[in-house]
Amino acid sequence: xxxxxxxIGAGQAGAQLAQSLRQGGHAAPVRLICDECHLPYQRPPLSxxxxxxxxxxxxxxxxxxxxxxxxxxxxxxxxxxxxxxxxKGRITLTDGRExxxxxxxxxxxxxxxxxxxxxxALPGMFLLRKIDDVVQLRPALNDAQRxxxxxxxxxxxxxxxVASREGRAVTVLEAEDRVLKRVTGPAxxxxxxxxxxxxxxxxxxxxxxxxxEGEARATxxxxxxxxxxPADLVLVATGARANDDLAAAAGLACQDGILVDEFAxxxxxxxxxxxxxxxxxxxxxxxxxxxxxxxxAIDQAKAAxxxxxxxxxxxDPVPWFWSDQFDxxxxxxxLTDGYDAVETIGDPASGKFSVEYRRGGRLIAVDAVNDGRxxxxxxxxxxxxxxxxxxxxxx
Ligand code: FAD
Numbered sequence: 001x002x003x004x005x006x007x008i009g010a011g012q013a014g015a016q017l018a019q020s021l022r023q024g025g026h027a028a029p030v031r032l033i034c035d036e037c038h039l040p041y042q043r044p045p046l047s048x049x050x051x052x053x054x055x056x057x058x059x060x061x062x063x064x065x066x067x068x069x070x071x072x073x074x075x076x077x078x079x080x081x082x083x084x085x086x087x088k089g090r091i092t093l094t095d096g097r098e099x100x101x102x103x104x105x106x107x108x109x110x111x112x113x114x115x116x117x118x119x120x121a122l123p124g125m126f127l128l129r130k131i132d133d134v135v136q137l138r139p140a141l142n143d144a145q146r147x148x149x150x151x152x153x154x155x156x157x158x159x160x161x162v163a164s165r166e167g168r169a170v171t172v173l174e175a176e177d178r179v180l181k182r183v184t185g186p187a188x189x190x191x192x193x194x195x196x197x198x199x200x201x202x203x204x205x206x207x208x209x210x211x212x213e214g215e216a217r218a219t220x221x222x223x224x225x226x227x228x229x230p231a232d233l234v235l236v237a238t239g240a241r242a243n244d245d246l247a248a249a250a251g252l253a254c255q256d257g258i259l260v261d262e263f264a265x266x267x268x269x270x271x272x273x274x275x276x277x278x279x280x281x282x283x284x285x286x287x288x289x290x291x292x293x294x295x296x297a298i299d300q301a302k303a304a305x306x307x308x309x310x311x312x313x314x315x316d317p318v319p320w321f322w323s324d325q326f327d328x329x330x331x332x333x334x335l336t337d338g339y340d341a342v343e344t345i346g347d348p349a350s351g352k353f354s355v356e357y358r359r360g361g362r363l364i365a366v367d368a369v370n371d372g373r374x375x376x377x378x379x380x381x382x383x384x385x386x387x388x389x390x391x392x393x394x395x
Contacts, residue, residue: 003028006101013275013297014107015040020305037078047158084250106273110240119212144232152179156237161325173207257290262314264304284386331375334365
């Protein structure tokens with residue numbers, strides 16, 4: 001039987017796992033298989049500095065090629081895993097090759113969601129998830145005066161800030177009644193709404209896209225209220241879905257995310273899952289969560305490495321995340337869902353403030369705007385205040 005650790009997906013989580021296995025003394029082959037053609041890279045700059053400055057993609061690589069060579073970690077890039085057969089301990093690539101594994105790890109990430117509206121596949125329509133998306137988006141952005149962004153979440157607003165700073169006319173279409181609704185509370189949303197509008201971004205709330213205008217390429221969008229907005233470029237930034245189809249087809253339990261326990265184990269022996277593609281139990285927050293963050297990709301990968309190395313450590317993080325828009329840094333610690341009390345500390349008009357969310361008197365999340373110190377302290381405070389919940393759940 002093979003001893004190899006085979007990792008599907010060479011993103012942030014897959015790369016961290018390979019590195020942690022070697023750091024932990026794992027001597028068996030470690031093989032990363034990925035459909036993208038680049039060495040593992042950071043995605044956050046894709047909607048921030050990399051889009052704005054557009055340098056050599058190698059600038060995004062987490063490690064140079066020599067690092068992986070020295071660690072004896074091998075890559076199959078531009079290679080798609082088409083099937084997994086847990087009972088046979090092997091995977092099949094879409095090019096027909098079969099690869100046996102001793103341990104298998106899904107680190108397949110997410111895919112950008114698209115929308116089921118007419119014209120969505122026309123040239124001039126863009127998604128943003130990969131380096132190759134920016135390679136297409138950036139030149140189109142250079143030629144665009146009118147940019148429509150569908151989705152007022154992190155990625156949509158980050159791209160809006162880049163395009164607006166470049167002097168382009170930007171409209172953001174948000175179906176909900178406020179921007180960033182999925183990730184934060186009303187005060188933070190209101191701050192970002194105002195900040196963008198004051199810099200010329202046209203934010204349309206409650207705006208539902210019903211179709212894309214144009215014959216040979218996108219020339220605008222149609223909204224449910226009948227309005228038509230002209231556009232030279234349309235970016236769809238409506239969130240992401242877990243890449244869990246492969247796992248589901250292999251018989252693993254999935255619910256928009258591969259279900260794993262606190263040790264990153266699936267129910268199938270020798271099969272783990274890490275990063276954006278997983279849904280795991282959070283005792284801290286009393287439910288299963290699926291996170292899309294660098295913190296989660298790194299820390300869950302470390303937990304999986306510990307499990308594979310036979311030293312399991314339960315993973316139950318205080319999640320954290322950041323977003324850069326214009327000259328404002330938002331840092332979010334914890335998860336806001338289910339709060340019953342909220343307090344704004346400082347004056348949003350000053351551009352530096354934080355918002356604290358509590359449930360049952362305990363601090364569960366903090367948004368810190370331009371306040372790195374408040375963010376760092378809040379991670380510690382949330383960990384302490386939610387620790388009792390974790391202990392009670394374990395008792
Ligand atoms: P990924 O990095 O997505 O890697 C998964 C890889 O697996 C991909 O290359 C995928 O193509 C590949 N794959 C999938 N299926 C197969 C298959 N069948 N065969 C072979 N390969 C396969 N997080 C933050 O914390 N802060 C930020 O500011 C931030 N900004 C972001 C901005 C953008 C534009 C994007 C897209 C993401 C951002 N994120 C941010 C999220 C963060 O990048 C992700 O949480 C992180 O990359 C997840 O790592 P991962 O390894 O789980 O998945």
